[in-house]
Amino acid sequence: MKKWNLLIDVELCENCNNCVLATKDEYLGNDISGYSARVPGMGNNLIAIESSERGSGALIEISHRPVTCNHCDNAPCIQHAPDAIQKRADGIVIIDPEKAHGRKDIVGSCPYGAIYWNEELALPQQWIFDAHLLDQGWKQPRGAQACPTHAIYAVQKTDAEMQQHASAKGYEVLKPELGTSPRVYYRNNHHFTDGYVAGAVFAKNECLAGVQVTLECHGQPLGEAITDEFGEFRIHKVPITKDIMKLSLMSQGLVFESIDVGFGDGESSVVLNELCMI
Numbered sequence: 001m002k003k004w005n006l007l008i009d010v011e012l013c014e015n016c017n018n019c020v021l022a023t024k025d026e027y028l029g030n031d032i033s034g035y036s037a038r039v040p041g042m043g044n045n046l047i048a049i050e051s052s053e054r055g056s057g058a059l060i061e062i063s064h065r066p067v068t069c070n071h072c073d074n075a076p077c078i079q080h081a082p083d084a085i086q087k088r089a090d091g092i093v094i095i096d097p098e099k100a101h102g103r104k105d106i107v108g109s110c111p112y113g114a115i116y117w118n119e120e121l122a123l124p125q126q127w128i129f130d131a132h133l134l135d136q137g138w139k140q141p142r143g144a145q146a147c148p149t150h151a152i153y154a155v156q157k158t159d160a161e162m163q164q165h166a167s168a169k170g171y172e173v174l175k176p177e178l179g180t181s182p183r184v185y186y187r188n189n190h191h192f193t194d195g196y197v198a199g200a201v202f203a204k205n206e207c208l209a210g211v212q213v214t215l216e217c218h219g220q221p222l223g224e225a226i227t228d229e230f231g232e233f234r235i236h237k238v239p240i241t242k243d244i245m246k247l248s249l250m251s252q253g254l255v256f257e258s259i260d261v262g263f264g265d266g267e268s269s270v271v272l273n274e275l276c277m278i
């Protein structure tokens with residue numbers, strides 16, 4: 001059977017918040033019988049945008065991703081309150097707006113922080129994937145319709161098709177170590193999870209383009225890049241390690257510079273602003 005999944009590409013998200021606002025608009029003041037109760041005007045965004053900032057100066061990298069209920073197949077919220085939360089056959093998880101009344105304990109059952117407490121209605125609430133619209137034949141939820149970059153969209157696939165698609169296109173889920181089997185998938189999520197090493201290379205006050213930069217640790221390659229016309233390089237998807245890494249600058253096959261670099265405590269980026277090749 002085909003089920004709903006949400007696909008999100010972090011590199012396409014521009015933090016415009018259209019998805020947040022469109023989703024808020026759908027539920028603000030709307031009691032949708034059998035699906036959801038109205039949400040308050042302030043706070044409790046059923047879809048929210050998280051940001052990650054790494055690097056500094058001209059080499060800063062800021063990324064964004066929408067986060068929401070993951071519609072987990074192995075949902076801790078359902079294990080906590082099976083009487084009040086249901087998983088539909090199409091994969092969508094819904095907190096019943098009547099059965100969950102007064103159940104503030106449900107809020108803490110989600111390890112993703114995707115359940116909000118509606119103080120006015122005394123009700124835990126999450127994004128229901130706009131199930132009421134999909135049941136009427138809509139092809140996409142409101143947030144996906146409102147996204148100008150196609151960073152977020154929903155697909156109906158069998159579980160086998162979805163696993164194959166995720167593997168082929170590089171999608172992953174949040175906190176896979178929890179074993180919750182989310183139905184919301186992220187691509188290019190390394191901007192939030194992996195390390196970033198960047199720098200600028202000069203010689204005699206001139207930017208040096210075309211310099212080959214390699215990064216390794218204990219002889220294992222971690223990444224490489226070529227400096228651009230501004231002498232800048234950016235290496236992504238670097239495993240965050242406490243060990244010292246070696247950064248080497250090469251031109252025409254010759255190593256001109258080799259320096260030790262490392263991530264500071266709690267840091268996920270290293271920026272080397274003035275690497276000088278004489």
Ligand code: SF4
Nearest residue numbers: 069070071072077110
């Ligand atoms: S993300 Fe949280 S609220 Fe949504 S299904 Fe998973 S455990 Fe439940």
Ligand code: SF4
Nearest residue numbers: 013014016017019147
């Ligand atoms: S609408 Fe699209 S681009 Fe804008 S914040 Fe949402 S996911 Fe990102």
